[in-house]
Amino acid sequence: xxxxxxxxxxxxxxxxxxxxxxxxxxxxxxxxxxxxxxxxxxxxxxxxxxxxxxxxxxxxxxxxxxxxxxxxxxxxxxxxxxxxxxxxxxxxxxxxxxxxxxxxxxxxxx
Amino acid sequence: xxxxxxxxxxxxxxxxxxxxxxxxxxxxxxxxxxxxxxxxxxxxxxxxxxxxxxxxxxxxxxxxxxxxxxxxxxxxxxxxxxxxxxxxxxxxxxxxxxxxxxxxxxxxxxxxxx
Numbered sequence: 681x682x683x684x685x686x687x688x689x690x691x692x693x694x695x696x697x698x699x700x701x702x703x704x705x706x707x708x709x710x711x712x713x714x715x716x717x718x719x720x721x722x723x724x725x726x727x728x729x730x731x732x733x734x735x736x737x738x739x740x741x742x743x744x745x746x747x748x749x750x751x752x753x754x755x756x757x758x759x760x761x762x763x764x765x766x767x768x769x770x771x772x773x774x775x776x777x778x779x780x781x782x783x784x785x786x787x788x789x790x
Numbered sequence: 791x792x793x794x795x796x797x798x799x800x801x802x803x804x805x806x807x808x809x810x811x812x813x814x815x816x817x818x819x820x821x822x823x824x825x826x827x828x829x830x831x832x833x834x835x836x837x838x839x840x841x842x843x844x845x846x847x848x849x850x851x852x853x854x855x856x857x858x859x860x861x862x863x864x865x866x867x868x869x870x871x872x873x874x875x876x877x878x879x880x881x882x883x884x885x886x887x888x889x890x891x892x893x894x895x896x897x898x899x900x901x902x903x904x
Contacts, residue, residue, distance in 0.1 A: 713893060721827075721879050725792065728892035739831045765831065769893070776889045778823075780833040 681709050684770055686781025693758045693788050701753045701784045703768035710773040712743050712751040717765045717783075726753070726766075738762075748773065758788045793817065796882050796896035797864075803872045810868040811899040815859075815884030822859055824851075824867050827868065827879040832894050836880075839865065840888060872903040 685704045693699055703712065714726040727734050729743040729751065740754040751768055768781045794881055795814040803809045815822050824836040837847035839859040851857065859865035879900050883893040 710889065715895070721900060723792075723881060723895040723898070725894055731895060757823075767831075767833075769833075771889060778835070778893070783831045 683772065683779045684768060684781045686768055688784055689782065690785045691787070693755075693762075693786065695758060695760060695788060695790055696754045698754070699758065699760050700755070701766055701768075701786075702750060703752075703770065703781050704750045705748070705770055706759055708748045708773045709743075709770040710748075710776070712741075712768055712770045714751075714753050715767045715769065716762075719764070722769070729767060755786075756782065760788050760790065762786060763788045792894040792896065794882055794884050794894050794896035796880075796899050797811055798899060799897065801899055801901045803901065805872055805874060805903055807872050807903075808868055808870060809872045809876070809903070810866060811880055811882075811901070812864040813882030813884075813896055814864045815882070816894055819884035819886055819894075821845075821888055821891075822865050823858065823883040823885075823887045825881045825883065827881055827898070829878070833881075838868070838888075843901050845888070870900075872901075874903050877901055877903045 683706045711730045713728045715723045719721050727741040731745040733742040738756040745750045766784045793816045820841045823838045826834045836851045838845045856868045879898045881898045883895045885891040
C-alpha cells in the first residue's frame with residue numbers, strides 16, 4: 681500500500697508569503713528527499729535528510745528524527761520561480777525501497 | 791545541479807515499435823535507477839543497476855524492456871514493443887551507494903506512443 685502521503689495536493693500562494701508542505705509516512709523511513717519538478721519535467725534535488733533539518737535560502741526542510749514518520753518543506757517569502765510540482769521521496773528503513781509522494785502543485789502568483 | 795544526462799529529450803513512436811532511451815550517470819556514481827512517471831505524476835520504479843549488474847526490476851521491465859549499463863558506455867532502457875500505455879516521462883537517476891544517499895535525476899525522456 682501507499683507509504684507516503686503528501687499534502688496538500690495543490691497550493692496557491694501570493695508572492696512574499698510563507699507556507700509548508702508535508703509528507704507523512706506509514707512506516708519508519710531511513711531518509712527523505714525533496715524535489716521540485718519544473719514544467720519541462722526536470723527533477724531538481726532540493727534536500728536530502730537522514731535526520732534533523734536543513735536550510736537553503738528560503739527553503740527549509742525537516743525530518744522527524746524520533747519516529748521518522750513525517751517530513752516538512754517550508755517555503756519562506758515565496759517567489760514566482762518557486763512555482764512547480766514538489767515531491768518528497770522516502771526510503772523505507774526495513775526494505776530500502778524509495779517511494780514518492782503524489783506531489784504538490786505549487787503556484788505562486790504576483 | 792544534476793549531471794545526469796538523458797537522451798533523447800523527446801521520443802515519439804508508433805505502437806509496436808522499439809523505443810530506446812539512454813542515460814549517462816553522474817561521474818563516479820555506480821548505482822543507476824530508472825523510473826517511469828505517468829501523466830498523474832505517479833512514479834513507478836522500473837529497474838536499478840550497480841555498475842553493470844541488475845539489482846532489482848519489476849515484472850513489466852523484465853518481460854517487455856531491455857536494459858543495460860555497460861562499462862564505459864551510456865546506460866540504456868529500451869521498450870521492445872511500445873504500447874500506448876507506455877507514454878510517460880522516463881527518468882534516470884544515479885547515486886553513490888544503494889541506500890542512504892541522495893539521488894540525482896536527469897531531465898528525463900518524454901515518450902509518446904501514438
